[in-house]
Amino acid sequence: MSTTLSHRAQPTYAPSVGARGWIALAVLMLPVLLVSVDNTVLSFALPSISSSMGPTGAQQLWIIDIYPLVLAGLLVSMGSMGDRLGRRRLLLIGATGFGVVSVLAAYAPTPEALIAARALLGFFGAMLMPSTLSLIRNIFLNPNQRRLAIAIWAACFAAGGALGPIVGGxxxxxxxxxxxxxxxxxxxxxxxxxxxxxxxxxKDPNPGPVDPTSILLSLIALAPIVYAVKNLAHGGPIGQTVIPAVVGVTASILFVRRQLTRRTPMLDVRLFRVPTFSGAVAVNLLSVFSLVGFLFFVSQHLQLVVGQSPMQAGISLLPGLAVMVVSGLAVVPLVRRVQPRTVVVVALLVSSLGYLTVLAFASPTAIAPVIAAFALLGAGIGAAETISNDLIVSGVAPEKAGAASAVSETAYELGAVLGTAVLGSILMASYRAHLTVPAGVDAGAAAQAGETLGGAHHVAADLPAAEGSALLDSAHAAFDAGVVVTSGIGAVLMVVAAAVAFATLRPRS
Known part of the structure; x- marks a missing residue:
């Protein structure tokens, strides 16, 4: 029998957990903190990696993108695998592998080696996040306790983002x-x-057999589509956009058709017919798209344009991340009196004001508008993500929590991939279009300066003072011109997400 988003899936009486359940939640927050710290730290480490290894612009994007790309491609498979093999068991396997590969990544000698290590981290990371959320779903059966536990889960994810820049800095x-x-x-x-x-x-007491074909289709459905988006954003050959896109879409269609015909599907795709479920997933994807896109440019702006150290840049973003944590927790008692749809719509519109603040008030050396913008963005996303995740995992039977959690995480990671790939690529394209390299700079150095803002700083350090200063002035202006474009896109996306939430998250009878 397929799972549906229905109140009938919830027990009439749901027992509350005691102290042991909350201790279990605290333990499950460790991998959540790790994943969020890892994501934030790497964004702030990009200038150091660029200076040390000299990656190209494409390699720099792949260092960021490959982890969520592999992660997103495997989340549904790993979520379903956790339902079958045991969520705690899969969590422990993923934690062991993630720790070992992290050591390998730390000593990667080349950009290619670092990209490979990040891909392996994505493989083991796919075992971590769905396991934590599905275990929470099965530990906390009481709706009020579950909503609070999910808020803490989301708050810890945001707290990890706050801790990452400080510790990483x-x-x-x-x-x-x-x-x-x-x-x-x-x-x-x-x-x-x-x-x-x-x-x-x-775990699921009646999981059904493992389906290797579905696992393979879920993998090849995502990677080619993301590659096509990246290639299109870079202005690459049309064939390298169309062919991967066709492959990805075809694999997606075959995956859906296979799930609809199997008696025990790896993922019950019929859930997407339920507006509340599909709407909550879309809210996750679009809000994370905007959040990650914001972090991609703001971390470089603070360090390479304003001139802050990595730790100073992290501290500058700390208020916004703290607001994200507080709003995620504060929304729990609020939704007992206000419809979730109303809260999500208002929250996403508040997030759009963050991007509009960048457009209206930011200047090359101003820090206060950036802090205020991120606080507005974080306030909205913190509230919206808590509710959307609760709607996703609470609407399925507990034995299917792994697959539902994987859908939520897939939306999150796909949003992260697209946020970096699309907004990052548009930002870099605008940067290259507006950059003016001083006369006398050789072609190789000019090409390096045109790849990334970090490359321009590296080239300027080897030029005479006047030429180096002129290059940096042009690079900073070109970068901030790209920020204006991406901020406008981010604001529009938040309004679109609010419209989606208004249309789909209707109260159910």
């Missing part, structure tokens, strides 16, 4: 860039010790 100022990856073993060792003690195992 300290490491980047005192050690080499690879030290940021060594945070993983420190966080995961306590998880490996405590999870078997406090976190109960759970």
């Amino acid at each position: 300290f490491l980047l100022e005192h050690f080499w860039w690879g030290s940021v990856f060594l945070l993983a073993p420190v966080v995961l060792i306590p998880l490996l010790v405590l999870a078997p003690i406090f976190v109960p195992e759970s």
